[in-house]
Amino acid sequence: MNEKQKAAGYSVFQKTIPAFRAHEVTAQVKALSQKAIELGQPGFSLKYGETSVCRVNVNGETLNMEMVPVTLIGGTPKINGWQFVAKVDHGDAQAGEGNLVFGYNPTLIEKSGRKDLVNWLSECPPNCEHCDVKRNRSTTFLFSDETDPTKLIQLGSSCVKDFTGHPNPAALLHAATLFKELIVELDDPEWGMGSGARAHAMLTFPYVVSLAAAIVRKDGGWIPKNDRMGYPNHGATVVSVYNELTSKKPTISIAPGDEEYAKQVVAWLTDDRFLRIPANVNTHSG
Numbered sequence: 001m002n003e004k005q006k007a008a009g010y011s012v013f014q015k016t017i018p019a020f021r022a023h024e025v026t027a028q029v030k031a032l033s034q035k036a037i038e039l040g041q042p043g044f045s046l047k048y049g050e051t052s053v054c055r056v057n058v059n060g061e062t063l064n065m066e067m068v069p070v071t072l073i074g075g076t077p078k079i080n081g082w083q084f085v086a087k088v089d090h091g092d093a094q095a096g097e098g099n100l101v102f103g104y105n106p107t108l109i110e111k112s113g114r115k116d117l118v119n120w121l122s123e124c125p126p127n128c129e130h131c132d133v134k135r136n137r138s139t140t141f142l143f144s145d146e147t148d149p150t151k152l153i154q155l156g157s158s159c160v161k162d163f164t165g166h167p168n169p170a171a172l173l174h175a176a177t178l179f180k181e182l183i184v185e186l187d188d189p190e191w192g193m194g195s196g197a198r199a200h201a202m203l204t205f206p207y208v209v210s211l212a213a214a215i216v217r218k219d220g221g222w223i224p225k226n227d228r229m230g231y232p233n234h235g236a237t238v239v240s241v242y243n244e245l246t247s248k249k250p251t252i253s254i255a256p257g258d259e260e261y262a263k264q265v266v267a268w269l270t271d272d273r274f275l276r277i278p279a280n281v282n283t284h285s286g
């Protein structure tokens with residue numbers, strides 16, 4: 001972390017995400033970093049490690065997925081010595097509704113020394129300690145003192161500007177909320193799949209080949225698509241692989257030996273001999 005990031009109170013976040021999400025996460029972090037710079041804060045840093053295939057549980061299915069470790073340095077903006085802790089959307093207490101708490105900062109909550117703070121946030125009344133006027137507010141914000149994190153202040157949204165002296169507190173709070181949402185998303189393995197997405201859409205190539213190897217083992221050999229007369233073969237291997245990939249519940253279990261075969265197949269397919277010669281290279285030796 002560089003000096004400016006340190007001074008801004010940024011934290012280091014280390015997560016492991018599916019490799020196919022890296023592109024999207026990079027774009028998101030770039031956008032947030034740009035926003036931070038516009039608001040007078042230092043930019044963020046993002047670093048990826050080496051990918052590896054891990055067993056991950058998605059939608060109740062265990063898959064072999066390519067995962068990549070990611071290190072993010074960033075944080076929520078500070079406002080004149082105050083740090084954003086949480087945004088609270090107040091429910092109707094008389095109707096027995098609780099509050100919705102957004103973008104809360106677990107580090108600052110811990111540093112506050114108040115063990116009940118998360119519970120308190122979910123049911124606190126919409127008070128403002130700045131103007132002390134009791135009224136029906138729908139949203140309040142909680143900040144903690146940069147030098148003394150046990151010092152907390154709850155503010156009504158209309159008083160945030162007055163209290164902080166920042167010309168655009170709404171933008172700061174928006175950036176803070178987006179950052180906290182990103183951290184939550186990075187922890188969620190099913191994020192980014194969309195409601196209609198299926199787990200098999202994220203399968204790695206070695207996994208598909210391992211599955212084919214398991215089916216070949218179970219069937220006692222590769223069953224071609226068509227028989228000698230050209231009619232479709234019942235139980236053709238490619239059909240079995242497809243059915244297995246698209247079925248809701250897996251029926252084939254992959255053994256270590258299948259994975260070993262798959263490794264050999266993938267090694268063969270990615271061998272130097274098969275590297276494509278770029279079209280613009282003149283292979284005519286003349």
Ligand SMILES: [Zn+2]
Pocket residue numbers: 128129130131132133155156158159
């Ligand atoms: Zn107020």
